[in-house]
């Protein structure tokens with residue numbers, strides 16, 4: 031029988047005490063392992079995703095960190111939105127003009143013009159063709175001048191010069207995968223997200239698609255406005271493929287008001303794994319997203335538009351017949367602005383086909399005043415800005431209220447709309463996250479670990495100490511059988527070590543078991559998947575000791591040496607066990623055989 | 630085989646006084662010889678056995694076991710000699726409660742220099758009549774059975790000498806004779822010298838050689854008690 035077997039038998043004999051000691055240690059170790067690995071994995075994931083393809087982030091005023099967590103990591107509770115017009119402020123005239131025409135303000139101007147025409151026609155003098163034409167021309171002229179003045183139709187957006195791209199995202203919906211019992215954030219965006227956004231500001235790498243997939247067009251030949259793209263993880267866990275159709279959930283799943291949207295989106299592509307939070311996102315076409323009923327903001331004052339569509343309480347689903355130019359019939363068709371009738375917020379019953387023409391969209395698209403976005407991912411213009419000072423100049427402007435001035439072209443505003451925007455440097459926000467939350471947490475963890483080690487050590491000591499008086503006789507018997515002092519001492523140390531290893535192993539397994547149980551919750555909160563087999567990532571755990579060795583190469587090595595703190599746990603506990611085992615071991619060493627044999 | 634000359638041993642009492650316990654001018658035991666050591670309580674029998682076993686150091690004198698001068702060796706070396714050359718059976722609580730009967734015997738082999746052999750341990754337990762209780766814990770054995778395991782364990786390393794300190798004091802009279810016979814017979818079969826301490830004249834009278842410690846020992850008990 032070797033020393034460990036002898037020690038093991040002694041522990042086995044005191045099964046209850048041993049079990050209690052091991053359990054009390056294991057509980058502590060479980061805590062440490064679970065917290066260490068979850069903390070490690072989460073902070074590692076944040077750190078490795080702390081560079082993005084944009085250098086400015088604009089969203090509703092509020093916590094900058096919250097905005098960043100939402101739009102970079104797709105985390106945290108959904109936040110307020112900002113008007114869609116802020117997106118247009120970064121676009122050139124080509125993009126702006128058609129979009130601005132899809133507005134309540136534009137419709138109102140059109141109405142005015144039509145009314146003026148109609149009045150003209152009623153007063154037109156028979157036979158005076160020339161006069162009539164002139165009057166009509168004057169009305170048209172005045173109308174386009176008003177368009178230009180108030181809507182700045184032909185002009186580029188105020189900030190379009192300063193940016194390479196500004197990509198809108200709209201968050202708040204979820205895609206639920208019942209089979210995997212989890213949900214993914216839905217990010218509504220446009221094609222620029224896939225064409226322009228780079229994965230990392232220092233690289234030119236864009237999102238890549240798995241074979242057979244592609245980005246959706248804003249009005250796609252195949253899927254119309256209802257294209258969807260899955261991140262790698264979302265695709266893997268849902269098992270969905272290109273061509274499959276999905277429905278998204280409005281609101282946070284499991285909360286009272288959440289419900290499934292009727293509208294289907296069709297998957298046009300699946301992204302290759304990026305290792306970023308984008309892997310866990312379902313992207314849908316922003317344009318199609320706006321066509322969903324729940325995403326319409328009622329406007330404050332729609333009286334101007336009221337009474338226009340008395341004939342059509344509810345808009346009809348588009349038919350081939352309807353797909354004509356709404357202005358083709360000119361004066362005769364006063365109901366052509368039907369979709370913006372008096373029931374602006376109620377478009378139930380519209381079932382939009384996947385494949386539609388631009389004209390249909392212009393009838394059913396949400397006017398831009400009623401549109402919102404959650405954030406704009408902005409990359410400032412690189413041309414002529416080698417030192418990256420553009421962002422420094424732009425950020426205070428965007429953060430200081432300059433964006434709000436781009437709203438004054440329309441008198442239609444959604445009720446309760448949040449218009450004050452903020453603009454942050456996302457990298458700075460992530461640094462804040464680290465310096466205020468992540469890094470201090472590390473010290474708390476260290477303290478916790480030390481505390482639990484001390485408690486573990488004490489429980490070993492107590493476990494062995496409690497049996498010490500009985501042990502003296504046993505030790506004396508062993509000595510009488512010829513055991514040396516060093517051997518009985520080793521047996522006691524071996525017992526302490528076995529307790530340490532057992533407590534460590536049980537705790538370690540339990541810690542990972544706890545991770546497996548808490549994994550889904552952690553993933554929901556942080557987006558970082560944590561399973562049984564995920565270990566705390568390697569860290570330079572010994573770097574703190576480096577100063578003790580001055581300038582030596584060993585100090586250098588200590589700084590560089592990385593190991594998963596978990597792997598140190600069991601060796602650490604063994605070391606600890608040896609330290610606390612010294613007391614009973616010495617006591618065993620000193621046992622007076624002659625005296626103890628008599629007892 | 631065992632030769633003690635001019636052995637002197639005294640203990641320091643808690644009050645600081647040095648009390649002589651043993652002063653044995655000569656004691657000898659031949660190989661395979663069996664002797665019973667008797668004497669009044671407190672006369673130093675256990676102390677003498679401890680000295681022979683190398684557990685207790687002498688103040689002066691010589692203890693030669695199998696031609697090895699015990700007093701010259703370090704404690705660790707004496708431990709090894711004890712493991713190899715001696716078997717020891719105490720009055721009670723001989724066995725380690727955490728180990729089965731077989732393991733207790735194997736434990737006796739663990740600290741000796743020879744190779745442990747499970748078959749030897751098993752064979753000894755069969756010989757003492759416990760072949761069917763190999764994996765029983767001591768707490769499930771009767772005192773007599775425990776003493777038999779202790780005898781098996783003491784003989785496991787093929788010692789030269791078996792020391793037994795009142796091995797039957799706690800055994801009921803019926804089993805007492807059995808244990809004594811077992812010890813004597815196995816020692817004879819294995820060619821092991823035996824030194825047994827007892828208070829029972831019934832036991833002592835069975836031996837050809839009876840040593841009275843108060844006769845061997847020059848320290849007079851009365852003298853010690855008055856001191």
Ligand SMILES: Nc1ncnc2c1ncn2[C@@H]1O[C@H](COP(=O)(O)OP(=O)(O)OP(=O)(O)O)[C@@H](O)[C@H]1O
Nearest residue numbers: 625640641642650669670671672673674675676677
């Ligand atoms: N470590 C010690 N320190 C001081 N005195 C001791 C020590 N060990 C034994 N003694 C004393 O030495 C004397 C002899 O003790 P020992 O145990 O050898 O007697 P014994 O003959 O075995 O008696 P018994 O028949 O009762 O077992 C006793 O008076 C005892 O008090």
Ligand SMILES: [Mg+2]
Nearest residue numbers: 674675676794
């Ligand atoms: Mg005695």
